[in-house]
Amino acid sequence: MGLREALRAETDRGRAPAALTMTDDDGSGIAVFLIAYELATGQPVGCGGLRLLDPGRADLDYIYVLPYARWSGISRAITEELTSWARVHGIATVGPDGALAELDALRL
Numbered sequence: 001m002g003l004r005e006a007l008r009a010e011t012d013r014g015r016a017p018a019a020l021t022m023t024d025d026d027g028s029g030i031a032v033f034l035i036a037y038e039l040a041t042g043q044p045v046g047c048g049g050l051r052l053l054d055p056g057r058a059d060l061d062y063i064y065v066l067p068y069a070r071w072s073g074i075s076r077a078i079t080e081e082l083t084s085w086a087r088v089h090g091i092a093t094v095g096p097d098g099a100l101a102e103l104d105a106l107r108l
Helices: 003-012 074-088 099-106
Strands: 030-037 044-054 057-065 093-095
Touching: 003 044, 003 057, 030 057, 030 074, 044 074, 057 074, 074 093
Parallel strands: 057 093
Antiparallel strands: 030 044, 044 057
């Protein structure tokens, strides 16, 4: 199972079957998508994207780390890299609001 499928499975866990139907996201609004790989095995362990909302504003999207790799700083590294990319490309506001503080608190 890939990272995106693992994210959807974890997100959908515990929902009623009717809620499992997700709209297809073709990824057209994603400006950049990063994948973090485990050094020892070369396997992907985390990912994250930056969705453009309008000029100068973007949201963090699809931030996910496999359960066994959590608490290792992978999510924080992905978030920092996405934020850095946004600044270099003239995007002043990266959200959602409080996302960075929440990630710091969770230490994913």
